[in-house]
Amino acid sequence: MNVAKQLYQLQETDLEIESKEQAIKQIASQLGENQAVVRVQTKLTLENQHLEELKQQQHSAEWEIDDRVGKLTTGEEELYSGRIKNPKELTNLQHEVEGLRAKRNQLEDKALEIMDKVELTEANVASIGNELKTVEAEWHRQQQQLSAEMEDLKNRLSDLGQKRQSLLAEIDPQAVELYHKLRRQKGRAVAKVEQGICGSCRISLPITDLQRTRSGNLVQCSSCGRILFQA
Numbered sequence: 001m002n003v004a005k006q007l008y009q010l011q012e013t014d015l016e017i018e019s020k021e022q023a024i025k026q027i028a029s030q031l032g033e034n035q036a037v038v039r040v041q042t043k044l045t046l047e048n049q050h051l052e053e054l055k056q057q058q059h060s061a062e063w064e065i066d067d068r069v070g071k072l073t074t075g076e077e078e079l080y081s082g083r084i085k086n087p088k089e090l091t092n093l094q095h096e097v098e099g100l101r102a103k104r105n106q107l108e109d110k111a112l113e114i115m116d117k118v119e120l121t122e123a124n125v126a127s128i129g130n131e132l133k134t135v136e137a138e139w140h141r142q143q144q145q146l147s148a149e150m151e152d153l154k155n156r157l158s159d160l161g162q163k164r165q166s167l168l169a170e171i172d173p174q175a176v177e178l179y180h181k182l183r184r185q186k187g188r189a190v191a192k193v194e195q196g197i198c199g200s201c202r203i204s205l206p207i208t209d210l211q212r213t214r215s216g217n218l219v220q221c222s223s224c225g226r227i228l229f230q231a
């Protein structure tokens, strides 16, 4: 096998190694990343706190109603007992009872309002709970998929590493040195010749260079300096 072809294969291997390493980095940054789940968990916590506050409001409203109803019952009993004969006292008590009734009605309206909010919030908590289950399931599925992809990439990378080693063992060390120098300088060290043109810098190559390349000699492009490879 001519040296240009060997170096071209080495380059193909190195480029694939680079792209696999990039993909592994990308996946590593996604593994364990659970922002979407945390976002819904936070939403659920806040909604539960809201529900707790509303339930406390509901309790104190009910307690307040019981208190008023107790006073109202006492007042009404007193009013209809016939024990109070003094008209002024009777009128005063009547006003007091009316006031207590109005207050009780007002508190009951407020309690109903709170109850509506409690129901609405309970429904929200349930729906966010379902959303969380969905998001968590999706997250687990994604993580499993990413782990599997990672596993494949690592296996592939290990194969490529072995391939690289065996290629290096076969290639003339001086050629390898030139290859590494050009890789550092230009990214790609080997250029494919396509219809007499350097595949990297697009210059038309002299006939002699083409002939020498075809015979398996190590020839560098006179313009970009890359090693020429003719398939």
Ligand SMILES: [Zn+2]
Binding pocket: 191, 198, 199, 200, 201, 202, 203, 221, 222, 223, 224, 225, 226
């Ligand atoms: Zn060139």
